[in-house]
Ligand SMILES: Nc1nc2c(c(=O)[nH]1)N[C@H]1C(S)=C(S)[C@@H](COP(=O)(O)O)O[C@H]1N2
């Protein structure tokens with residue numbers, strides 16, 4: 001059992017949990033990039049630098065979880081994919097058509113990751129396996145699970161939760177969150193949760 005499941009981390013799946021076969025899985029990287037690719041999980045794992053990063057996923061609904069995420073850093077990924085000057089946003093789409101778009105300037109140098117594992121174990125289906133995004137400084141609804149497409153675009157697209165009134169930039173705001181790791185409510189100051 002993964003750490004996320006052991007901790008009873010909430011499972012959010014607006015489109016329903018997606019059960020994807022990791023062997024057949026493909027990520028489509030498209031739009032305003034020099035190197036558009038369709039990538040299998042093993043291509044992602046062998047053709048890009050692998051890293052582990054310790055950070056938090058924090059939901060606007062009032063909880064936060066810290067874990068060691070295994071995958072590719074966003075910064076290393078875009079170095080190889082090479083977004084064009086005209087690209088301003090990346091639209092993440094799940095295999096169940098959940099969408100969310102993020103400003104490329106908000107992603108650069110912020111510790112965002114393309115994730116296939118947690119604590120050295122494959123990311124479970126409930127938590128977005130085989131591949132998801134983790135963006136520690138933005139509300140969790142930007143961290144798209146069951147990632148099937150990354151589209152680099154010039155024009156913003158309003159995603160699933162954004163259409164329902166949630167912030168387009170999704171910068172984490174000061175307030176209180178339930179820390180899933182320690183099972184305690186704690187104050188947060190805004191931005192990436194680094195206090196605990
Ligand atoms: N495809 C998809 N990705 C998604 C969601 C979703 O419903 N579908 N929910 C988002 C929200 S609101 C949060 S807080 C996190 C929760 O991640 P978890 O379910 O792995 O805990 O996933 C985000 N990514």
Ligand SMILES: [Mo]
Nearest residue numbers: 059060140141
């Ligand atoms: Mo969320």
